[in-house]
């Protein structure tokens with residue numbers, strides 16, 4: 001199926017699958033309808049059909065917008081004036097933007113010094129009150145949960161089921177475009193809201209017979225923040241993929257459920273492998289995603305090396321956020337590509353001739 005030019009946002013497109021009051025007003029920034037990009041290179045290399053679902057193309061640059069439009073609409077329908085979330089950055093940015101559109105006050109709690117610059121600047125410019133917590137995401141979420149028992153402020157983290165409802169539309173879009181279910185989904189896992197959502201979406205399409213098979217869900221945590229893989233809470237999670245720096249995932253059980261029901265897997269990849277995948281995506285595929293998103297590809301490389309993926313299968317990698325969110329990671333990765341020369345042609349000629357070994361034109 002072709003992508004649509006008259007797209008109306010995930011609520012209007014999939015309202016029959018969403019538990020919102022159809023007569024109520026909806027907040028949308030026309031999220032969803034993101035590209036499903038076929039990878040000629042990886043497909044050939046691995047003997048698979050590999051696609052990237054590039055969720056960085058959502059309005060605030062991450063998949064969070066799918067769930068945020070739904071939960072913010074629900075909050076407004078329920079008469080809330082203010083919302084709150086804990087965040088590693090993307091939820092905060094999305095919450096801030098949709099709250100701005102919906103005239104809600106928003107409060108976002110972030111782990112001090114641990115969120116990428118782009119996400120912080122988005123949250124600030126959209127008018128959220130950004131509250132830095134001297135602790136990690138898990139500490140921030142604990143506070144948020146307690147605050148919402150004391151004040152009339154709506155909780156918009158993915159423990160709110162309306163977030164899951166919105167995010168499941170990513171699965172619908174994949175099927176609507178491929179016209180069948182893929183065989184595998186590779187997806188980064190932090191709190192586990194997204195893998196839970198995708199699995200719910202595929203099951204709903206299966207139940208109405210829109211698809212006749214279900215994909216295997218392969219979730220990937222970072223080695224320094226892999227509580228589900230290790231089977232125990234990680235007190236001080238660490239990874240350069242800050243969006244998945246989670247030590248006690250809110251949707252732990254749902255992640256296990258998605259993986260077990262689908263006959264999939266939850267596994268981990270090292271920061272080194274995530275960085276390599278991040279660079280492959282940028283240098284070889286022309287796709288700039290954020291480090292956490294690259295855990296999907298690092299996972300595919302690992303699973304493929306182990307011979308776990310059946311040749312000829314269709315695999316969709318969920319690239320959850322845009323690389324511009326985290327410019328520091330990009331410049332650290334690629335500063336070998338940052339060249340300095342003196343302000344004269346001689347320096348430029350030396351560079352092209354001696355370093356790059358570019359051929360001269362015949363006429364010179």
Ligand SMILES: Cc1ncc(COP(=O)(O)O)c(C=O)c1O
Nearest residue numbers: 090190191192193194243320321
């Ligand atoms: C870019 C990115 N990737 C992956 C994740 C993990 O998603 P989840 O917490 O739903 O597992 C997040 C969550 O913040 C994210 O921002």
